[in-house]
Amino acid sequence: MDDNKLSIRVNVADRYYPLKIEREDEEKIRKAARMINEKVLQYKQRYSDKDVQDFLAMAALQFVIKLIEEEEKHNNDFLPEALNELANKIDTVLEKKSNDVL
DSSP: OOTTEEEEEEEETTEEEEEEEEGGGHHHHHHHHHHHHHHHHHHHHHOTTSOHHHHHHHHHHHHHHHHHHHHHHHHHHHHHHHHHHHHHHHHHHHHHHHHHHO
């Protein structure tokens, strides 16, 4: 048995799920479950006539939208840097070509 693995039970929407995880991931996994449960509770309080499956779906949708927004933000942050690197490479090639012509 792998000594780095830890067996835990995680509660998500009043259901327990057994997981085998890396020890260093435990806090992250428990935090994720807590965030999901908080979001599900918010939906339960707002929409009493819906099913828990609906709340889970809406929570998942909301979290994935945030993830996509962060990924797009992250990709856009690197775009100017990548353009600067490309411009520098072009300048280097042009300078080299210019020096070869002279």
